[in-house]
Amino acid sequence: MKQDQRQEVDLSQLIQDARQHLTDLRYMEDGIRQYGYVWERLRRYAAEKNQTLFSLSLADEFLHLPGGAKSENPLPSRKRDVRSIQVLTDFWLHGIIFRRKRTRNEKYPAHEKMFTAFEVTFKTRGLAVGTIRQLRVHLYNFSKYLAHKNIEYFSEVDAEIIQGFILTLAPYAKHTISYVMYALKSFLRFAYENGYNKSDLSVVCPKIKYNSKSAIPSAFTQAEITAVLSAVDRGNPAGKRDYAILSLATRLGLRAGEIRDLQFEHFKWETHRLEFVQPKTQRLLNLPLLNEVGWALIDYIRFGRPAHASSKYIFVRHNAPFDRLGDNDNLHHVIGKYIRKAGITVPKGKRHGLHSLRHSLASALLVKNTPMTIIAGVMNHPHMETTNIYLKIDETHLKECALEVAPL
Numbered sequence: 001m002k003q004d005q006r007q008e009v010d011l012s013q014l015i016q017d018a019r020q021h022l023t024d025l026r027y028m029e030d031g032i033r034q035y036g037y038v039w040e041r042l043r044r045y046a047a048e049k050n051q052t053l054f055s056l057s058l059a060d061e062f063l064h065l066p067g068g069a070k071s072e073n074p075l076p077s078r079k080r081d082v083r084s085i086q087v088l089t090d091f092w093l094h095g096i097i098f099r100r101k102r103t104r105n106e107k108y109p110a111h112e113k114m115f116t117a118f119e120v121t122f123k124t125r126g127l128a129v130g131t132i133r134q135l136r137v138h139l140y141n142f143s144k145y146l147a148h149k150n151i152e153y154f155s156e157v158d159a160e161i162i163q164g165f166i167l168t169l170a171p172y173a174k175h176t177i178s179y180v181m182y183a184l185k186s187f188l189r190f191a192y193e194n195g196y197n198k199s200d201l202s203v204v205c206p207k208i209k210y211n212s213k214s215a216i217p218s219a220f221t222q223a224e225i226t227a228v229l230s231a232v233d234r235g236n237p238a239g240k241r242d243y244a245i246l247s248l249a250t251r252l253g254l255r256a257g258e259i260r261d262l263q264f265e266h267f268k269w270e271t272h273r274l275e276f277v278q279p280k281t282q283r284l285l286n287l288p289l290l291n292e293v294g295w296a297l298i299d300y301i302r303f304g305r306p307a308h309a310s311s312k313y314i315f316v317r318h319n320a321p322f323d324r325l326g327d328n329d330n331l332h333h334v335i336g337k338y339i340r341k342a343g344i345t346v347p348k349g350k351r352h353g354l355h356s357l358r359h360s361l362a363s364a365l366l367v368k369n370t371p372m373t374i375i376a377g378v379m380n381h382p383h384m385e386t387t388n389i390y391l392k393i394d395e396t397h398l399k400e401c402a403l404e405v406a407p408l
Contacts, residue, residue, distance in 0.1 A: 008053035009092065011046055015039045018091045025097070038084035054092060056170050059085050082172060093167055096148050108140060110147035111154050115139055118190045138183040141168075154196045162188070162204045178208035219359040224344050225250050231341035237318055240296075240304030242334050245315065247296040249335075249357040252287050256331045256354045260324065262314045267297070 018039070022032045042062050051058060063085060090097050108115040118139070122132045145165045151157055162184075169177050188202040220228070229246055233239040248254045248262075257279055266276040272289045301314070309316045313324035325331075331354045 008055045010052055011043055011054040011058075012052070014054050014088065014092055015043065018088055018097075021091060021097065022087075034080060035084045035087055038081050039088060042085070042088075054088070056089065056167070059089060060170060086168070086172070089170060090168055093164070094145075094148060106140070108143040110143045110151060112143075114154060114191065114194075114196055115143055115187075117194070118187055121190065134179065135183045138180050139187060142184060142187070154191060155198065157191075157197055157201065158199070159201060159204045162201050166205070174208065181205050181208050219356060220344075222360075224342070225357070225360055227342040227344060228335065228338045231338040234299070237300075237304040237306075240300040241315060241318070242338070244293075244296040244300040244304075245331060245334055245354075246338070246357070247293045249354050250361060251290050251293050253358040253361040255358060258285075259331065259354075260313075260315065260326075263312050264314065265312070269294075 015036075019032060019036060022035065042059070045062050045065070046052065046054075046058060049058075063081060087097050119132075119136065122135065127135075142165055145168065146154075146157070146161075149161060149164075151161070165184075166181075169180055172180075185202040185205045188197075188205070189200065191197045192200040192202070229243065229250065232243045232246065234243050245259055248259050249256075252274065254262075255278075258276070261279060262276070267274055267289065269289075272294070274285070274287045274289050276285055277283065278285050297314070305314075306316065306318055306322045308320075309322040311322065311324050315325055316322050317325065335354050335357065
């Protein structure tokens, strides 16, 4: 079945039809209202430009507005804009709205055997658990797209089908599109080499040049870190948990996924060490268990962690069934909550998720003239080139390198 050639349509009518489709799918009213808020802003923007028709170029211009989700200086929390425009674009192109996350143990909607066979190759490449999880999500979305196109045999897939799927990625940021292209090219090459398709469709995927190492890491000052930690109310269970999480991120530089996966057996209390294999690098991380971090954990485990929780993981939900934190929980809400309480103003374009606390630790070590080899050890970077990225945020030493400007 070929990709439909969609023409520009009336934007107001498209929004109305998309709302009805969400209602038919039994989306919650609050969710539909949130989508509608963004769509109305898009409609007003189109009206200002004397446009009444929806198009990919209009959607892209809207997201690139100053402060928009894909502008040079995006405002915080613009993911809703991207998702809302993606929903409208999906409905316009395909008459269906694709779910962007795959739940645990959910099967591929189409050609499950082939997709599962490709998944087996993940581990042979030595990919990290988090990377494999992201690849599964992208493959699931592609499988769902094929199911919607009624592709019974993968041999029916052609360049037009691939290009149609790529169009669904239009509202996403460049680094996301680059990652999806990597997953899709790998899969299509696998399909060709294993006889699922007679053509190597990986050549259809465009090359997206994006270097993540070119970005400057976001970091907070030590005064801001202190303010964030001081804003935590440690008199209640949730506060004790949040303080322990923030302590691990700010003092030991742990990633969100590493904090989620921490187990009791990882803590060597008798030697004051923390030891576990990092999911991202598959390397053993061995760090000293600092007193303030240790006491924060003890306070949470003894007086904050639900007594009925039987999980082997340290951090669990505080509502029944008291399971470990979800795989997709990036703990952004933890730091965001206390940034607001501390009254810290986050500049436009500055990332302020939990990973920024890891960057902040590296920045603090640089200011204290800590050798790069030691910083690499703390961050557990397999390559020194990765650690060198943090040189970009060492403003103190950068200013020392400045030259006197000769008078005019």
